[in-house]
Amino acid sequence: MRYTILLHYPEMTAEQMGEDAWAQGEREFAAYAATLQAAGALIGAEVLQPSSSTTTLRTVDGALQVQDGPFADTKDQLGGTFVVDVPDLDTAIELARRAPGVSWGAVEVRPGALYTVDGVWTPNA
Amino acid sequence: MSAARARAAAERAARDSYGRLVALLAAQSGDVALAQDALADAFEQALTRWPDDGVPRTPDAWLLTVARNRIRDVWRSAAHRRTAPLLDDTLADLPADDPLADVDPAAIPDRRLALLFVCAHPAIAPDVRTPLMLQTVLGLDSAQVATAFAVTPAAMQQRLVRAKRRIARARIPFVVPDRSAMAERLPPVLEAVYACAAVTWRQDAHDLAGEARHLAVVLAALLGDEPEAWALAALVTLSLARRQPPGVFVPLDEQDPATWDADLLTEGEALLRRAQRPGVPGRFRLEAAIQAVHADRRRTGRTDWAALRTLYTALDAAAPSLGGRVALAAVVGRVDGPDAGLAALPPEPSPAFQPWWAVRADLLARAGRGAQAAGAFRRAAELTDDEAVRAYLTARGAEGRGDG
Numbered sequence: 001m002r003y004t005i006l007l008h009y010p011e012m013t014a015e016q017m018g019e020d021a022w023a024q025g026e027r028e029f030a031a032y033a034a035t036l037q038a039a040g041a042l043i044g045a046e047v048l049q050p051s052s053s054t055t056t057l058r059t060v061d062g063a064l065q066v067q068d069g070p071f072a073d074t075k076d077q078l079g080g081t082f083v084v085d086v087p088d089l090d091t092a093i094e095l096a097r098r099a100p101g102v103s104w105g106a107v108e109v110r111p112g113a114l115y116t117v118d119g120v121w122t123p124n125a
Numbered sequence: 126m127s128a129a130r131a132r133a134a135a136e137r138a139a140r141d142s143y144g145r146l147v148a149l150l151a152a153q154s155g156d157v158a159l160a161q162d163a164l165a166d167a168f169e170q171a172l173t174r175w176p177d178d179g180v181p182r183t184p185d186a187w188l189l190t191v192a193r194n195r196i197r198d199v200w201r202s203a204a205h206r207r208t209a210p211l212l213d214d215t216l217a218d219l220p221a222d223d224p225l226a227d228v229d230p231a232a233i234p235d236r237r238l239a240l241l242f243v244c245a246h247p248a249i250a251p252d253v254r255t256p257l258m259l260q261t262v263l264g265l266d267s268a269q270v271a272t273a274f275a276v277t278p279a280a281m282q283q284r285l286v287r288a289k290r291r292i293a294r295a296r297i298p299f300v301v302p303d304r305s306a307m308a309e310r311l312p313p314v315l316e317a318v319y320a321c322a323a324v325t326w327r328q329d330a331h332d333l334a335g336e337a338r339h340l341a342v343v344l345a346a347l348l349g350d351e352p353e354a355w356a357l358a359a360l361v362t363l364s365l366a367r368r369q370p371p372g373v374f375v376p377l378d379e380q381d382p383a384t385w386d387a388d389l390l391t392e393g394e395a396l397l398r399r400a401q402r403p404g405v406p407g408r409f410r411l412e413a414a415i416q417a418v419h420a421d422r423r424r425t426g427r428t429d430w431a432a433l434r435t436l437y438t439a440l441d442a443a444a445p446s447l448g449g450r451v452a453l454a455a456v457v458g459r460v461d462g463p464d465a466g467l468a469a470l471p472p473e474p475s476p477a478f479q480p481w482w483a484v485r486a487d488l489l490a491r492a493g494r495g496a497q498a499a500g501a502f503r504r505a506a507e508l509t510d511d512e513a514v515r516a517y518l519t520a521r522g523a524e525g526r527g528d529g
Contacts, residue, residue, distance in 0.1 A: 087298070089246075
């Protein structure tokens with residue numbers, strides 16, 4: 001069963017955080033990926049650039065708008081995703097507990113419905 | 126045993142058997158709703174087949190096998206393949222079991238404990254945990270559960286359906302947490318069972334009180350060695366023992382011990398002894414001990430207020446709560462006088478807290494401040510949703526008016 005672990009947290013630059021804290025964060029992400037890999041659970045992961053780099057498309061009154069900025073301008077932003085394949089929700093929550101950012105933001109565990117294999121949708125199981 | 130008690134016992138035995146079957150089918154399929162539907166189907170088949178074929182030697186095993194076959198049929202169906210991709214092909218292609226094959230009913234494993242942990246899983250909303258337990262583990266119908274929680278049957282049904290869908294879709298596992306996770310996972314289970322008893326202490330849900338007690342005892346027995354679970358069973362049993370007839374409210378310390386159920390009190394005390402361990406007692410052990418002190422009045426003829434103060438003080442340290450603090454102030458009022466009690470009362474809570482007003486009113490009345498007491502009784506009466514309690518408080522308020 002695939003679950004996506006979504007990390008939401010307030011965005012900070014290296015300057016705001018300080019060099020040491022930034023380096024610490026990088027070490028935590030590296031260690032976390034290694035943990036998931038060693039557990040045989042990791043399907044894939046992404047750490048995203050800050051929402052200042054994002055572009056959002058939406059249709060307004062029938063016209064497509066392409067605009068700078070995130071889809072929702074909230075204090076916490078989606079900062080990264082980890083897709084894991086584990087037997088059940090408890091195992092996924094156990095892994096999410098160890099996610100970097102669990103102390104400074106929200107970590108969401110969402111069961112997957114479908115995923116693609118060679119471009120073809122496959123039910124999650 | 127009276128006829129009514131015998132009937133209640135028989136109904137409970139039937140529901141125990143229902144709870145066991147649902148728990149096992151749900152644990153195997155991961156789907157509570159599917160387990161309940163399949164079991165309902167099996168009961169229907171029993172009603173048509175048993176009159177002709179005779180009642181099987183082991184009815185539970187028969188029902189289990191028929192329900193399992195039903196689950197297999199659902200898994201095999203094309204519709205299920207489209208909507209629920211959790212299908213395990215090898216399992217679905219197994220041949221159906223023969224319901225007439227002898228299965229030892231003692232060999233049917235009891236998975237109710239795992240089901241209780243699923244019902245109170247952190248991924249399940251707290252307000253639906255107790256209803257889920259009542260409906261799945263005890264087999265109460267959702268209309269009964271709705272009445273106890275003062276919501277419409279449709280609203281309750283919808284909450285239960287959503288929770289069960291979530292259990293299946295998020296794949297919440299049917300397991301009893303291991304020792305390392307127990308400290309974190311047990312409290313919400315105890316809390317949900319306690320909430321089940323708490324709803325029955327309202328005057329209008331009286332008929333569920335026996336079920337709540339049964340659930341607490343089942344939980345303690347299944348866990349085996351959890352002092353807080355035994356203490357919760359004791360607490361619920363002792364509270365049930367001194368339940369007063371509906372319609373009239375009598376405060377605990379004014380109740381006639383002759384109206385209490387002696388058998389239940391003895392059983393509650395025995396349950397509490399099973400919770401005794403060296404070391405600091407937990408919240409439910411303290412609450413049960415408080416109930417036991419009150420129950421002791423049937424032997425001693427008096428309430429040991431000093432013992433109550435010790436216990437409430439310990440409870441306030443172990444599990445601080447506004448209710449506990451207010452109860453402690455009431456006890457202090459009995460030991461050191463009403464002025465000390467008023468001083469021990471926490472500042473007026475916001476939003477308004479009914480027990481705070483009721484205790485304050487009682488302390489003011491005992492202090493001889495009748496006019497102030499009347500106002501507080503009125504406020505306490507406004508805040509309760511229990512008719513009998515309101516009538517009692519209104520009468521107390523009228524009593525003291527004019528003498529302070």
